[in-house]
Amino acid sequence: MTQMTPSRHSGILRHSRGPALLAAVFLLMSCQRLAQPLQPPPQFAMQAPQPAPLSVQQDVAQNRAMRDPDTPATVEDFERYARTTRILFARGSAELSDAARATLDRQAEWLKRHSDVRAVLAGHADLLGPREHQFALGERRAAAMKFYFTVHGISGERLIVTSFGKERPVNASSDEVSQSQNRRGETILIGLPGAPRP
Amino acid sequence: MRRAFVQAILALFLVEAHPAFAEGPLHVDITQGVASPLLLAIPDISSGAIPEVANGEDAGVALAKVVRADLGSTGFYRFVSVDGHYAAADEVAFAPFARAGAQALVVGRVRLVGNNVLAYDCALYDVFGAHLETSQRILVAAPQWRRAAHKCADMVFAFTTGDPGHFDTRLLVVGQDGERPGLHTRLLSMDYDGANQTVLSQGQELVAMPRYAPGSRKIVFLSFVMLVPQLVLADLDSGQITALKIPPGVPSAPRFSPDGRSIIFSLARDGVADILVIDLQTGGVRQLTNTAGSNTSPGYSPDGAFVVFESDRSGDPQLYVMASDGSGQKRISFGAGAHASPMWSPRGDLIAFTLVENRRLRIGVMKPDGSKERILSDGERDEDPSWAPSGRALMFQRTAAGKALPGVWMTDLSGKLESRINIDPSASEPAWSGRRP
Known part of the structure; x- marks a missing residue:
C-alpha cells in the first residue's frame, strides 16, 4: 500500500485547479482514503491483473536514477526517463488527459533531479482550425503544461511557454488520426548537449 | 535579410488627358455584382524585341498579354479580338473594333527611350464615341517591364470601375x-x-x-x-x-x-x-x-x-x-x-x-x-x-x-x-x- 501512495496523490492533484484549492483537496481526499476499507494485498489476489509493464519500466528508470545521482543531464536521458517528450490533447482543448498527466509526472520527476535544466513548453494545434486561433490554443496548451509543472514543484522561471499553433504540424494529412497527432505539447530541454542552443 | 533584395525602381508616370474616371459609357457597374462585362479589345502592337524585356519576345506583344491577364482576372471585362497585326507606327482605326462589338479599346505602344528606359504609352478609347478617354505615358527601367503593363491595366480598371486597380502591387x-x-x-x-x-x-x-x-x-x-x-x-x-x-x-x-x-x-x-x-x-x-x-x-x-x-x-x-x-x-x-x-x-x-x-x-x-x-x-x-x-x-x-x-x-x-x-x-x-x- 505504501508504494501506491504517491500515485494516488498525483491522481488527486490531477483534479485540482489552483494551489489554493490544492491543500484543501489534498486534505479532503486523504480523509476519504483513510475511511476506505483496506484492499487485500495484491500478492494474494491470484486473479488480479499483472502490473502494467510501463510502470515497471518507470520504476526501473527511477531506481537507476536514484542509484546514480550523477547521471548527466542529457536530452537522451530525459527522453529515456520520461519515455516521451510529447503529450496529446483533445480537439480544441487544452485540458490534460490522464495519459498526458502521467507523462508530465515523469518529466517533472526528471526536471526535479536536474534543477539546473530549463525547458521550453511548446503547444501545437491541428490544421483544421483557423491559424491565429490555433496559435492562441497552442499557447493555452503550453500554459496548462507549465501550470501542471509548477504545481508539481518545478519553478516557473525554468519554464518558457511558446506556441507554434498550426505552423509546424507533424502530420499534414487531413484524416482524424493524423490530425490528432498535431494536437500536442512538447517539452524541449534547452542548454544541454543535443538540445537547441540557449 | 540583406539589402540585396532591395531593387532600384525607376518608374515615372505622366498622366495626360482626362482626369480620374468618367460617368460615360465605359463605366463598369459592379454595384450588383458583374451584370455585364465591358467588351474590351487589347490588340497586340508589335515593337520588336527590346533587351531585358520578356526574354527577347516582342515587347509590345508581351506587355499586351500582361494587360489582358490583369484585366481578365477581374471578371469585369470580356475580350474582343480582331484579325490583323499592328506595328508601333500604325494608326489604329476604330471601325474593325466597332464591327467586332468592342466598347473600349486599349492601345499600348512601347519603345526604348533612353539608357535601359522603356516608355509605354497606354491609351483607353471609347470605340463608339471614337475618342480618347484617358492615357498615360509610363516610364520604367527595362527589367521592370511588367510594371508598365500593370500600371496600364490599373489605369483602365480605375477609369472603368471608379476603384483604384490592384495590378501594380x-x-x-x-x-x-x-x-x-x-x-x-x-x-x-x-x-x-x-x-x-x-x-x-x-x-x-x-x-x-x-x-x-x-x-x-x-x-x-x-x-x-x-x-x-x-x-x-x-x-x-x-x-x-x-x-x-x-x-x-x-x-x-x-x-x-x-x-x-x-x-x-x-x-x-x-x-x-x-x-x-x-x-x-x-x-x-x-x-x-x-x-x-x-x-x-x-x-x-x-x-x-x-x-x-x-x-x-x-x-x-x-x-x-x-x-x-x-x-x-x-x-x-x-x-x-x-x-x-x-x-x-x-x-x-x-x-x-x-x-x-x-x-x-x-x-x-x-x-x-x-x-x-x-x-x-x-x-x-x-x-x-x-x-x-x-x-x-x-x-x-x-x-x-x-x-x-x-x-x-x-x-x-x-x-x-x-x-x-x-x-x-x-x-x-x-x-x-x-x-x-
Missing part, C-alpha cells in the same frame, strides 16, 4: 519547402501575379503571419528565435530589421494600422489571449480586450476608427467589432460554423473571413454589421483571406484535399473566377500589399 507569402508545412519556411515577395519573386529571408527559423505596412516597402511578421516567436519589423528599402519590444507573452497576428504608425496584435499569456496595440514611435502599448478566452486576428477598418477581431469568448471563434480604443465590443457573426481570421476590405464595405464548418475551411464575406454573409470558395481547406487594395479581389491559402502543402489562390468577389498564383514549390499565408508608387 506585391504579394508577401511564406514559402514552404519540404514534405509538410513548417519544415523550411522563407519569406517571399513577388508581384501580385507571382512574377519577380524575391527571397526576403533565408530562414533557419520559422516565419509566419507576414503583413505589409500601407504601401509595399515595410513589413511585419512573426519570426521564431530559439522556439519563441517575436514580432519583427523589416524595412525593405534599407534592409533594417527590428524586433518589437512588447510585454512578456506569446505574440501573434500582427497588422499595421492604416496610418502605419502602430501595430495591432494578439498577445497570449497564461492561456488567455488579448488584443494590444503598440505605437511604433513611442513604443507605448495599450491593451484593447480583457476577456476570458482567445481574442486574436485584429484588423482595422480603412479609416482606422474600428477594429474587427476574432474571439471565442462565447464558445466557438466568432467575429467581433470594437472601436479602435477597445470600447463597444459587439459580436457580428451569427451564422452556422465558426468565423475566423477577419480582414476589413480597403473599400470598407465588406469583411472577409474564414468559415470553419464540418472540418472544412472556406472563405466568405459579410457586411461590417454581420449581414449578407456569403461563401466564396469551395475548397477543402481555404483560409487566410487577404484583400486587394481595390477591394475587388482576395488572395487566400488553399490546401487541396489529399495534399500536404498549400498554394496561394486569387478570387473575385463572385467566387467564380479563381486562379492559382504560380509560386514554386508551395506557399502559404498570403498578404497583399497596397498600391506601389
Whole structure:
C-alpha cells in the first residue's frame, strides 16, 4: 500500500485547479482514503491483473536514477526517463488527459533531479482550425503544461511557454488520426548537449 | 535579410488627358455584382524585341498579354479580338473594333527611350464615341517591364470601375519547402501575379503571419528565435530589421494600422489571449480586450476608427467589432460554423473571413454589421483571406484535399473566377500589399 501512495496523490492533484484549492483537496481526499476499507494485498489476489509493464519500466528508470545521482543531464536521458517528450490533447482543448498527466509526472520527476535544466513548453494545434486561433490554443496548451509543472514543484522561471499553433504540424494529412497527432505539447530541454542552443 | 533584395525602381508616370474616371459609357457597374462585362479589345502592337524585356519576345506583344491577364482576372471585362497585326507606327482605326462589338479599346505602344528606359504609352478609347478617354505615358527601367503593363491595366480598371486597380502591387507569402508545412519556411515577395519573386529571408527559423505596412516597402511578421516567436519589423528599402519590444507573452497576428504608425496584435499569456496595440514611435502599448478566452486576428477598418477581431469568448471563434480604443465590443457573426481570421476590405464595405464548418475551411464575406454573409470558395481547406487594395479581389491559402502543402489562390468577389498564383514549390499565408508608387 505504501508504494501506491504517491500515485494516488498525483491522481488527486490531477483534479485540482489552483494551489489554493490544492491543500484543501489534498486534505479532503486523504480523509476519504483513510475511511476506505483496506484492499487485500495484491500478492494474494491470484486473479488480479499483472502490473502494467510501463510502470515497471518507470520504476526501473527511477531506481537507476536514484542509484546514480550523477547521471548527466542529457536530452537522451530525459527522453529515456520520461519515455516521451510529447503529450496529446483533445480537439480544441487544452485540458490534460490522464495519459498526458502521467507523462508530465515523469518529466517533472526528471526536471526535479536536474534543477539546473530549463525547458521550453511548446503547444501545437491541428490544421483544421483557423491559424491565429490555433496559435492562441497552442499557447493555452503550453500554459496548462507549465501550470501542471509548477504545481508539481518545478519553478516557473525554468519554464518558457511558446506556441507554434498550426505552423509546424507533424502530420499534414487531413484524416482524424493524423490530425490528432498535431494536437500536442512538447517539452524541449534547452542548454544541454543535443538540445537547441540557449 | 540583406539589402540585396532591395531593387532600384525607376518608374515615372505622366498622366495626360482626362482626369480620374468618367460617368460615360465605359463605366463598369459592379454595384450588383458583374451584370455585364465591358467588351474590351487589347490588340497586340508589335515593337520588336527590346533587351531585358520578356526574354527577347516582342515587347509590345508581351506587355499586351500582361494587360489582358490583369484585366481578365477581374471578371469585369470580356475580350474582343480582331484579325490583323499592328506595328508601333500604325494608326489604329476604330471601325474593325466597332464591327467586332468592342466598347473600349486599349492601345499600348512601347519603345526604348533612353539608357535601359522603356516608355509605354497606354491609351483607353471609347470605340463608339471614337475618342480618347484617358492615357498615360509610363516610364520604367527595362527589367521592370511588367510594371508598365500593370500600371496600364490599373489605369483602365480605375477609369472603368471608379476603384483604384490592384495590378501594380506585391504579394508577401511564406514559402514552404519540404514534405509538410513548417519544415523550411522563407519569406517571399513577388508581384501580385507571382512574377519577380524575391527571397526576403533565408530562414533557419520559422516565419509566419507576414503583413505589409500601407504601401509595399515595410513589413511585419512573426519570426521564431530559439522556439519563441517575436514580432519583427523589416524595412525593405534599407534592409533594417527590428524586433518589437512588447510585454512578456506569446505574440501573434500582427497588422499595421492604416496610418502605419502602430501595430495591432494578439498577445497570449497564461492561456488567455488579448488584443494590444503598440505605437511604433513611442513604443507605448495599450491593451484593447480583457476577456476570458482567445481574442486574436485584429484588423482595422480603412479609416482606422474600428477594429474587427476574432474571439471565442462565447464558445466557438466568432467575429467581433470594437472601436479602435477597445470600447463597444459587439459580436457580428451569427451564422452556422465558426468565423475566423477577419480582414476589413480597403473599400470598407465588406469583411472577409474564414468559415470553419464540418472540418472544412472556406472563405466568405459579410457586411461590417454581420449581414449578407456569403461563401466564396469551395475548397477543402481555404483560409487566410487577404484583400486587394481595390477591394475587388482576395488572395487566400488553399490546401487541396489529399495534399500536404498549400498554394496561394486569387478570387473575385463572385467566387467564380479563381486562379492559382504560380509560386514554386508551395506557399502559404498570403498578404497583399497596397498600391506601389
